[in-house]
Amino acid sequence: MSTHAQLKQLGLFDARVPRYTSYPTAPHFSADVGPDHTRDRIAEIPQGGTVSVYIHIPFCRRLCWFCACRTQGTASGAPVAAYLDSVKAELALLRAELPQGVEIEHLHFGGGTPTLLSPAMITELTDAIKKVAPLTKDAQFSVEIDPNELDDARLDSLAAAGMNRASIGIQDFDPEIQDVIGRPQSYDITKAAVDGLRARGIDSLNTDILYGLPHQTETRMSESVQLLLSLNPDRIALFGYAHVPWMAKRQTMIPTKALPTPEERLELFNLARNLLVWDGFAEIGIDHFARPGDGLELAHREGTMRRNFQGYTEDRSDTLIGLGASAISRYPQGYAQNDPSTSGYQRTVRDGSLATKRGHVFSDEDHMRGAIIESLLCYFSADLAALAKRLGQSAERAVALADGLCDAFPDMVEITGGCVEIPDRARPLARIIARHFDAYAMAASGHSHAV
Ligand SMILES: C[S@@+](CC[C@H](N)C(=O)[O-])C[C@H]1O[C@@H](n2cnc3c(N)ncnc32)[C@H](O)[C@@H]1O
Ligand code: SF4
Numbered sequence: 001m002s003t004h005a006q007l008k009q010l011g012l013f014d015a016r017v018p019r020y021t022s023y024p025t026a027p028h029f030s031a032d033v034g035p036d037h038t039r040d041r042i043a044e045i046p047q048g049g050t051v052s053v054y055i056h057i058p059f060c061r062r063l064c065w066f067c068a069c070r071t072q073g074t075a076s077g078a079p080v081a082a083y084l085d086s087v088k089a090e091l092a093l094l095r096a097e098l099p100q101g102v103e104i105e106h107l108h109f110g111g112g113t114p115t116l117l118s119p120a121m122i123t124e125l126t127d128a129i130k131k132v133a134p135l136t137k138d139a140q141f142s143v144e145i146d147p148n149e150l151d152d153a154r155l156d157s158l159a160a161a162g163m164n165r166a167s168i169g170i171q172d173f174d175p176e177i178q179d180v181i182g183r184p185q186s187y188d189i190t191k192a193a194v195d196g197l198r199a200r201g202i203d204s205l206n207t208d209i210l211y212g213l214p215h216q217t218e219t220r221m222s223e224s225v226q227l228l229l230s231l232n233p234d235r236i237a238l239f240g241y242a243h244v245p246w247m248a249k250r251q252t253m254i255p256t257k258a259l260p261t262p263e264e265r266l267e268l269f270n271l272a273r274n275l276l277v278w279d280g281f282a283e284i285g286i287d288h289f290a291r292p293g294d295g296l297e298l299a300h301r302e303g304t305m306r307r308n309f310q311g312y313t314e315d316r317s318d319t320l321i322g323l324g325a326s327a328i329s330r331y332p333q334g335y336a337q338n339d340p341s342t343s344g345y346q347r348t349v350r351d352g353s354l355a356t357k358r359g360h361v362f363s364d365e366d367h368m369r370g371a372i373i374e375s376l377l378c379y380f381s382a383d384l385a386a387l388a389k390r391l392g393q394s395a396e397r398a399v400a401l402a403d404g405l406c407d408a409f410p411d412m413v414e415i416t417g418g419c420v421e422i423p424d425r426a427r428p429l430a431r432i433i434a435r436h437f438d439a440y441a442m443a444a445s446g447h448s449h450a451v
Contacts, residue, residue, distance in 0.1 A: 033359025
């Protein structure tokens with residue numbers, strides 16, 4: 001059997017396999033975790049320690065048909081202003097619980113489209129955050145940017161607030177593809193965003209592009225990548241388009257017949273990957289590329305890179321506090337997710353309560369399985385004994401978690417001396433191989449792992 005056929009048979013590009021930005025993944029959180037848990041977790045943050053903070057803005061001016069993110073369209077500013085008041089109320093609740101002297105090492109605004117905030121709102125929000133905890137001297141402050149939703153005033157306000165990193169949504173430069181995915185965005189608009197950011201000293205730029213879009217061919221992909229390279233980004237996320245119309249209703253607008261086959265998707269990924277590597281980018285994990293010397297590339301090389309809700313990161317904080325509707329926090333003891341309903345979230349925090357609805361408390365086994373999955377997705381390898389040692393757990397039990405792996409993925413994984421390796425040819429299967437260590441997903445699919 002050819003490698004292509006083997007990859008396909010083993011489930012390549014199955015849209016139901018998680019991206020593992022957490023373990024367990026959010027569908028396996030339970031309602032046992034609520035506001036009291038979160039209050040205790042916050043109180044346990046060490047005095048004078050550092051945390052990361054994520055602010056979720058679940059609004060967009062336009063709703064792109066391809067997008068699988070939970071976000072709602074709004075033409076007016078009123079719902080956004082009301083939402084922001086709620087985030088400020090949540091910040092006040094956090095301030096009341098947070099131990100003395102805590103500082104923010106990483107601040108990230110995501111969504112949705114954070115750049116639909118007005119300049120005054122951006123200033124208000126960042127001032128409110130800094131009142132709860134100041135940013136450290138060399139803090140990273142990143143914002144997800146939709147180039148269509150940006151102007152000089154918002155750029156000035158973001159720069160004045162201390163933003164020093166941007167993640168720019170591009171998807172594809174081809175006008176016909178943009179049309180079919182409901183995401184018009186000229187090259188000039190994207191370039192203006194890049195130039196505007198760099199002119200203000202924001203020179204750590206990530207860009208998101210997609211492979212597997214309708215009507216994407218190798219020629220078009222190659223042209224898009226060349227245009228992308230002309231903008232000279234520091235990092236590139238090359239995401240596979242996830243077609244999940246059962247979750248994201250607006251994707252029913254996407255013509256399924258025009259989607260590339262799994263084999264074509266793989267060719268598109270390999271083509272884009274080769275162009276980026278030839279241009280000098282380092283390949284990072286399953287879908288990222290970074291210029292040598294970039295912080296993520298250094299963290300990757302030094303073995304300190306992590307995977308969290310924003311994907312790959314050099315952020316090593318033990319605590320990530322997520323604020324806003326549906327935002328997920330990660331504490332050393334487990335996860336806590338806010339009410340995913342924007343109206344429910346707003347009601348709860350305005351009534352003076354934290355909005356935690358669901359979550360998960362880590363067991364020792366969760367820590368072990370999560371560390372293996374993270375290592376496989378960051379480095380395509382996991383030294384089971386070394387991970388067990390780092391976590392103070394039994395190496396034998398860690399090695400036993402790989403039982404059956406080679407049978408499930410013949411020729412696609414190697415285990416030597418307690419170390420699991422995913423060879424180059426099997427890298428497109430990394431998420432599927434990682435799922436073998438996901439006790440919750442395996443139990444749900446009828447496999448025998450105890451949870
Ligand atoms: C939360 S969105 C925010 C970006 C910003 N609102 C914009 O439109 O530029 C972050 C990224 O998620 C990715 N994304 C959204 N839907 C996707 C899908 N169905 N498959 C793969 N990636 C997707 C896109 O690359 C997008 O840039
Ligand atoms: S891609 Fe960005 S702008 Fe478009 S719907 Fe998704 S979050 Fe909103």
